Amino acid sequence: MLQLNVKNESSRLRAVVLGTAENNGPTPTIEEAYDPKSLQHIQAGTYPIEADMVKEMDALNAVFEKYDVKVYRPQIIENYNQIFSRDIGFVIDDIFIKANILPDRERELDAIQYIIDQMDPNKVVRPPEEVHIEGGDVMVWNDYVFIGTYKGSDYKDYITARTNMEGVQFIKDLFPNKIVKAFDLVKSKIEPRDNALHLDCCFQPIGTNKGIIYKSGFREEADYMFLVNLFGKENLFHIEREEMYHMNSNIFSIAPDVIVSEKHFTRLNTWLRANGFTVEEIPYAEIAKQEGLLRCSTLPLIRD
Template structure:
């Protein structure tokens, strides 16, 4: 059986599902795309090829193994992009929640079904009308930050992945957690006005350290709350091109080690000045599909 326990984003990572880039199939057609960043790269003939993406994901695998993380992989599904494992579920304490993801991605759940069946934990599948994806769920000990979108046009936005109904359900399921919902910007077509998941604009990297991209939030009050909570001197704040590159979507392996994209030079320097060992890899091609390092991983056990 596979042990499950996750209380935050930064305790030592022991077991994780890492996405797969073995058989992505042909690039999607314009009408099949479900995020504006992928749409942009398809229209501009810059959508990544499988070989380049696989090289990046496997280099990430090597870093995880280097730091003695038990890495599980989905079973391969032909012609299916299985890189972004994070969205398929999330672990809160010793409970595993299986996500209700957008219909376009349901096949990906088949790839991790054997892993889910082997979990030594309660497995909860939310009712179908409750939408939630793991990229919107960020555990922080007694707190749980959840990205959502509460606009009246929710049903028209394929980029809106987590609704209020799922948050209310989690409040009842795990009353021990203080849930803070955060509205993030959504657009089906404008990559500069869309944040696919909360981890694309915010992530705690320690009990009192975080990465934040303020322009990605709907409400300034949420930004002010987060900066006040973590402390301005402990918060790396990114705007413009840095935010566009999704700099918050790194992976914390332990309180001392972070995996980051080598393009994030300014932030990586800040992390090193704050005492982290930063393992830098190339993940630019993966990022063209709207996710990076956190998006590619689904932690099952942290120390």
């Protein structure tokens, strides 16, 4: 049986679900775009092709092998995008929470059912229907759970608003001993440079006391200040609008001192190395065109 354990974002990784780009299906139509960045690339004719994305995910898999991480992959669904395993579920402590995602992505959960079957059924939770929550919005940080949400009254009009306040309350009720902090994120259906699709698009804790942050991703300055006060300004790497667009905060930690990052993130990778991190650089720029990156395509199950 899988002994789930995830207490934070950066402890030594032992087991992970890595999405797959195989059998990814045709380029979506404009109507089928889930986010403004995909839409932009569909319109420009630069939407990523399957072979390139498979290559990028193979590079990530190779890094996991190097660090002796057990990797699970979803079962292949014909002509279907299964890259972003982070959206469909997440682990807090020893509980696996199935995400209530966009209804037409339900099949992605079925494709990892064989992994869920290896968990203690008492430790697998499915929130009620009115609860919207996606893994990209949820970050465990020891005593804290950080959750990205959108508090605007026009929530239902935004396909980019993925986690609602009912989702925040659900996690509060499930983990009464955790400090659950909600962050109101900036959303846009048309301008990817002003759309924080998930919390990990504008913030991610790394190491033991550091983080990567994009100030303008937060609708309320108080939410941003909460993180500055918690981590200390000198411990936060501030990314710019263009870096946020290229998903610089969406890297992935294998250990407190080991980070997988995109090879074009020059400024970030230089800062990480200067702060004592080992940086495993891989190409992931094609996958980034779908407004998701390294954290989005991984679902950690066990960390030390």
